[in-house]
Amino acid sequence: MSRCARCDSYRNCARRSAPARHMRKNLPKRTHMKRVEKLENEIAELSPQEFSALRDWIIKFDADAWDRQFEADVKAGNLDAAAKRAFEDDAAGRSKRL
Numbered sequence: 001m002s003r004c005a006r007c008d009s010y011r012n013c014a015r016r017s018a019p020a021r022h023m024r025k026n027l028p029k030r031t032h033m034k035r036v037e038k039l040e041n042e043i044a045e046l047s048p049q050e051f052s053a054l055r056d057w058i059i060k061f062d063a064d065a066w067d068r069q070f071e072a073d074v075k076a077g078n079l080d081a082a083a084k085r086a087f088e089d090d091a092a093g094r095s096k097r098l
Helices: 021-026 029-044 048-076 080-091
Strands: none
Touching: none
8 A cells, every 4th residue: 555645654644543545546446446446346245134224325425426526517617508508499489397
């Protein structure tokens, strides 16, 4: 595992209790795969109830992340051009009502 460039730590950043999440971006690809393989093995050993709870958590986590990204894109104006085209297409009769 590589050292954190911010705090020269292997596992923790400057805040001792917080994992160095910023290190994940700098990990070699193989290290990421080892983590994924470990997670896959752990998930395979879950009971049906535990797996269901994990699946529900992942669905919510993913939806929340998507919502945050969408809100950030809206605030940044990244969707303005697409919205303008959609309104223009609708006004020109190139859309269907759902």
